[in-house]
Structures are given as C-alpha cells and as structure tokens.
Amino acid sequence: MADPNIIAQRESAVLELLSTIKGEDCNREGLLETPNRVARMYGEVFGGYDMDAGEILKKRFHTDSKEMVIVKDIDYFSHCISGETLIDTVRGQERIRDLVGKEVLVFSYDYAKKCYCVKRAYNIRKTRSQAKVLKVETDEATIFTTPEHKFQLLDGTWKEACKLSPVDRLLPMVRRVYNDRIMLINPLNTEEVLWEHRFIYEQLFGKTAKNYVVHHMDENKFNNAPENLQKLDGKEHTRLHIKKFWKENYNEMCLVNKEKYKKYGYKLRSNSSRKKAIEGIKKWYQSEEGLEDRKRRSIQATEQWKNGSLCKKNHKVIRVTTVEKTEDVYNMEVEDTHCFFGNGLLVHNCEHHMVPFFGKVHIGYIPNESVVGLSKLSRLVDMYARRLQIQEQMTFQIAQAIEDNIKPLGLAVVVSGQHLCTCMRGVKKPNNVAVTNALRGIFLEDAMVRQEFFSSIHNTLK
Numbered sequence: 066m067a068d069p070n071i072i073a074q075r076e077s078a079v080l081e082l083l084s085t086i087k088g089e090d091c092n093r094e095g096l097l098e099t100p101n102r103v104a105r106m107y108g109e110v111f112g113g114y115d116m117d118a119g120e121i122l123k124k125r126f127h128t129d130s131k132e133m134v135i136v137k138d139i140d141y142f143s144h145c146i147s148g149e150t151l152i153d154t155v156r157g158q159e160r161i162r163d164l165v166g167k168e169v170l171v172f173s174y175d176y177a178k179k180c181y182c183v184k185r186a187y188n189i190r191k192t193r194s195q196a197k198v199l200k201v202e203t204d205e206a207t208i209f210t211t212p213e214h215k216f217q218l219l220d221g222t223w224k225e226a227c228k229l230s231p232v233d234r235l236l237p238m239v240r241r242v243y244n245d246r247i248m249l250i251n252p253l254n255t256e257e258v259l260w261e262h263r264f265i266y267e268q269l270f271g272k273t274a275k276n277y278v279v280h281h282m283d284e285n286k287f288n289n290a291p292e293n294l295q296k297l298d299g300k301e302h303t304r305l306h307i308k309k310f311w312k313e314n315y316n317e318m319c320l321v322n323k324e325k326y327k328k329y330g331y332k333l334r335s336n337s338s339r340k341k342a343i344e345g346i347k348k349w350y351q352s353e354e355g356l357e358d359r360k361r362r363s364i365q366a367t368e369q370w371k372n373g374s375l376c377k378k379n380h381k382v383i384r385v386t387t388v389e390k391t392e393d394v395y396n397m398e399v400e401d402t403h404c405f406f407g408n409g410l411l412v413h414n415c416e417h418h419m420v421p422f423f424g425k426v427h428i429g430y431i432p433n434e435s436v437v438g439l440s441k442l443s444r445l446v447d448m449y450a451r452r453l454q455i456q457e458q459m460t461f462q463i464a465q466a467i468e469d470n471i472k473p474l475g476l477a478v479v480v481s482g483q484h485l486c487t488c489m490r491g492v493k494k495p496n497n498v499a500v501t502n503a504l505r506g507i508f509l510e511d512a513m514v515r516q517e518f519f520s521s522i523h524n525t526l527k
Contacts, residue, residue, distance in 0.1 A: 075104035113451030118466035121444050125435040125471065133514070136439050137427040137522050139446045145192050146407050147209035147392035153238050153406040155183060155265050156290050161395045161407070164189045170269075170291070172238060173402040174217070174411055176461075180251050181238075181259075183268040186405060188398040195391040199226050201410075202383045203235060208408040209392050213453060215413040217404070219253065219380065222465065223413060223458055226385060234380045238406040246286050252380075262289045266296065278302040403455055413458070424482035426463065429518040430473040431507055437471060456482045457501050464503035475507030477518050 079100040083091045090096070148162030153172040166189065173184040198209045201216070212227035219234040239250040240261070247261040263279045269291055280295045280302055281288060399405050404413050426446045449462045464478040479502040507514050 072101075072104045072108075075107055076100035079103045109451075113448045116444075116448040116451075118445060118448065119470060121441055121448060122437050122466065122470040124441070125437050127434060128432050128436050129434075130432055130436075131474065133429055133431055133517065134436060135427070135429040135518065135521055136442050137425070139426040139428070139443050145196075145211050145214055145394040145396040146412060147198060148191070148395050149392075150208055150210075150395075150407040151409075152186075153409065154186075157287065161189065161397070162191070162393070164397070165191065165395070170265075171399060171405045173399055173404055173406075174236065175402065176221075176457075179253050181249055181264070182402065183265055184399050184402055184405075186397045186399045190396065191393055192396045193394040196394045198388060198390075198392045198394070200386045200388045201226050201229060202385070203410065204381045204383060206237075206408045206410055208410060208412075209388070210407075210412070211394055215458075217411045217413070221461070223462075229382050229385045231382050231384065233382045235382060236411040237380060238409045238411070240409075247289070262286070262294055265289050265291070266294045270296075403457065413455075424480065427477075427479045427522045428463070428467070429477045429508070429521075430467065430471065431475040431514070433472055433474045435471065442467075456480055456499055460501040460503050464505060468505055473506065475509075475511075475514060476503075476505040477508040477515070478503045479519075479522060 077100075080091060083089060083096060083099065146161065148160060150161050151158040152161050152164065152169075154164075155170045155172075159169075164186075168185065168187045169189075170183050171186045173182050174180075175182040193211075196211060199212050201208050201210060210226050212225065214226050215223040216226065216229065217223050217236040219236055224233065237252050239252050241248045241250060249259045249261050249264055251258075260279075262281060266279045276299060278297050278299055278301075280297050282293050282295050285293070397405070404411055406412070428442050428446075445466055446463060449459050449466075460478055460480045463480075464476060467473065467476055467478070479500065481500045483499075504515070508518065509515075
C-alpha cells in the first residue's frame with residue numbers, strides 16, 4: 066500500500082505542474098481527479114524500485130539439458146548534479162553551471178572497449194532550483210547530487226547516490242602529471258596509459274600515421290583544446306623544440322662560451338653558437354646518457370602503472386550524507402554514452418525527459434544445470450523497466466541479473482525500443498528504433514550459437 070504522505074506530495078506536484086499550462090483551468094471537472102490518477106500512476110510505473118532480482122529468480126528447476134532457451138517479444142515500458150560540480154572537458158575542469166548554453170567536448174567512458182573516450186555534450190541546462198541534495202564523499206572527491214543520480218562502480222554496475230555505501234568503489238577519471246604532461250590511466254586496466262593530448266587528438270581526428278607527434282601550438286602542455294593540437298612528424302617536432310630551446314637560452318649560451326672564444330681569439334658569433342647548441346642537443350639525445358635517461362623514466366612509469374600506485378584515487382566511498390542546504394541542479398546530454406565525469410567520478414546524466422520508451426526484450430540462454438520459469442524473466446524485465454531508465458543501462462542490468470543468479474553457460478539479451486522523446490519532441494523521428502544487446506559466455510565465443518539466436522528473433526527486429 067502506497068504511503069499516503071507520498072501520494073499527497075505527488076498530487077501537489079502534479080497540481081502545480083498543471084497550473085503552469087497556459088490557458089488551462091485546473092478546477093474544471095475533467096481535471097479534478099487528475100492529480101490523484103497521476104500520483105497512483107507514478108507508483109505503478111516506477112514500482113521497479115521495490116522489486117529485487119534475486120527474489121524473482123530465486124526459484125529454479127534442475128535440468129540436464131544444454132539446449133538453448135529463448136523467451137522473445139517481452140513487452141516493456143520505461144521512462145543530476147550541483148552547479149559547482151567540475152566537469153572534465155578537453156580544456157580542463159570547468160563548473161557545469163558555467164557551461165550552460167554551450168556545446169563542449171567532455172570525457173566519457175566506452176563500455177565496449179572499457180576505456181575513456183571523448184564525446185560531445187550539449188543541451189547543458191539547469192533542471193531544478195534549490196533542490197535537496199546528498200553529499201557523496203570519496204577518499205579524493207566530493208560531489209553534491211540528487212539522491213537518484215547514478216554513479217558507476219568498478220564492477221560495471223550503476224548505483225543511485227542514495228544507495229551508495231563505504232564498501233562501494235567508484236569508476237574514476239585518473240589523471241597524473243608525468244614528465245610535464247598529463248597522463249590518463251585506465252582505472253580498469255592499469256597497463257593502458259595514454260598521453261592526454263595525443264589521446265584527444267586521435268579521438269577527434271583519428272590516427273593518420275604510425276610515427277607522428279602531437280604538438281601543443283602555444284607550448285602549454287595542459288591546454289589540450291583541439292585547436293591547440295597539431296600533428297607533426299618527429300623531425301619537425303624536434304626542430305621546433307630546438308628553436309625554442311635556442312631562443313630561451315641564447316644569452317646564457319653566449320655567456321658560457323664567451324671566455325672560450327676569447328681564449329682562442331674568436332669573435333662571438335650567434336650563428337656559430339647556435340650551431341654548437343643544436344649539435345649539443347642532438348648529441349645528447351643520441352648519447353648513451355640521453356638514452357639511459359629516457360629508458361630510466363620509462364621503466365619508472367611502467368612500474369608505477371603496473372603496481373597500481375597511480376590508480377588508487379577516487380575509488381573508495383567514505384560516506385553519503387544529507388545536507389541541510391539546497392543547490393541548483395544541472396544536467397546535460399552526452400551523445401552515445403549518456404555519461405560524463407563530474408569531480409573526477411563517472412556519473413550518468415539524468416534519465417532524459419521522463420518520457421517513456423517502449424519495445425521488446427528477447428532473452429536466450431544455455432542452461433547450466435538449472436532453468437527458471439519463463440514468467441520470471443518477464444517479471445525481471447518489468448522490474449528494470451519500471452524505473453527511471455535508459456535502454457543501454459536496462460539491457461546491461463537484465464543480463465547481469467540473469468548471469469549472477471542463474472549462471473548460464475551462455476546468455477544473450479537484445480532490447481529494441483522506440484523512444485517517445487525522439488518522436489514527440491526534438492528531432493521528431495517517429496520511426497527511429499534503437500537496438501542494444503548484451504552477450505555472455507558461449508554467445509560471445511561461438512558464432513553458430515549466436516547466429517541461431519539472432520535468426521530466431523530476426524523477424525521481430527525488423
């Protein structure tokens with residue numbers, strides 16, 4: 066039974082919303098019962114929060130069969146952070162409230178490759194004024210957010226801020242300064258290390274050659290804006306830095322060599338000094354000392370990456386508390402991934418426009434000594450659909466719940482959805498259908514098994 070206080074709060078909110086519709090009379094007969102109807106409807110469509118995947122899939126039946134089980138055409142229907150939060154953009158960290166009305170490039174996360182990526186963020190806006198927020202503290206970061214806002218854990222699952230606990234580890238944006246450059250370290254793979262400026266260039270413009278150097282045009286190694294990055298070959302880059310070295314050290318080189326020139330009766334000539342400086346730099350780079358220095362720095366960095374000493378920040382949740390003050394809450398859309406880094410932690414943008422999306426879910430699995438009732442899978446889909454959702458996340462959650470509870474030899478989950486947010490508003494494309502899938506075990510390893518499953522659902526996906 067729904068809490069009467071919650072129902073009353075919902076009714077009040079719906080009534081306030083109706084009062085903002087120009088030309089509408091909230092007291093007319095047809096609208097008198099609307100607040101109560103909408104309040105009860107919200108209790109139903111978001112009832113998934115009161116359900117538990119373990120309970121739904123608890124009852125299983127033993128089987129020796131290894132034949133594929135397919136349940137297809139399961140219908141479903143499904144439906145922020147403070148202004149001071151620092152967003153990781155390619156230009157550095159900027160407060161989200163300062164980005165309102167702009168379009169920027171932000172760091173996001175590629176789930177398929179399990180690494181960072183650069184994505185376009187748009188429609189940056191304030192979504193709520195003076196909202197009640199939670200304070201999420203980790204060992205290195207603090208973020209103010211609404212209770213329902215989601216963080217990604219290191220195991221790949223998402224969790225609302227209100228449900229975080231000290232045992233949780235969050236996926237961070239790991240940056241370190243090494244050799245006067247910014248280094249990105251993949252938190253899920255400590256051996257994958259990228260120079261930020263080169264990584265950004267390749268994300269935006271692609272790899273065009275094997276041997277090239279990404280150069281900062283303004284010589285500021287921390288300014289990784291796309292317009293400040295230039296691709297050069299190795300010789301061009303070396304030549305540029307030799308010129309820079311000579312320009313900065315010309316007077317000093319002259320003073321050092323002045324006594325030497327006097328001793329041998331030579332006049333101090335800039336061209337001669339320049340040539341000697343250039344030759345000296347070249348010799349050092351090619352000398353045993355220069356090679357040893359570069360090798361030493363490379364080994365030192367590799368050891369730090371492997372032992373994880375550079376990858377332990379921003380992981381551990383310390384506490385989550387309710388704060389008395391209120392904050393303006395902001396949000397933005399991020400293409401493809403729908404996530405971004407706020408205060409160094411991977412968060413999900415709010416679930417868009419709270420407009421439903423609907424479609425079909427298809428599940429296939431190879432049993433490993435046990436199966437569940439077919440209706441249980443439908444209930445599992447219903448549970449995750451009846452939440453503030455996005456299709457990509459729902460697909461992952463369904464697959465993860467089945468894998469954790471049934472432990473099949475192989476699993477495939479395919480979700481096709483039509484999103485009213487693209488039909489009713491924005492681009493207004495009513496025929497757009499999004500298809501997402503999650504494959505596990507044999508379905509990933511055996512192409513024949515995969516083909517059998519997709520052939521069985523082919524007509525439905527058309």
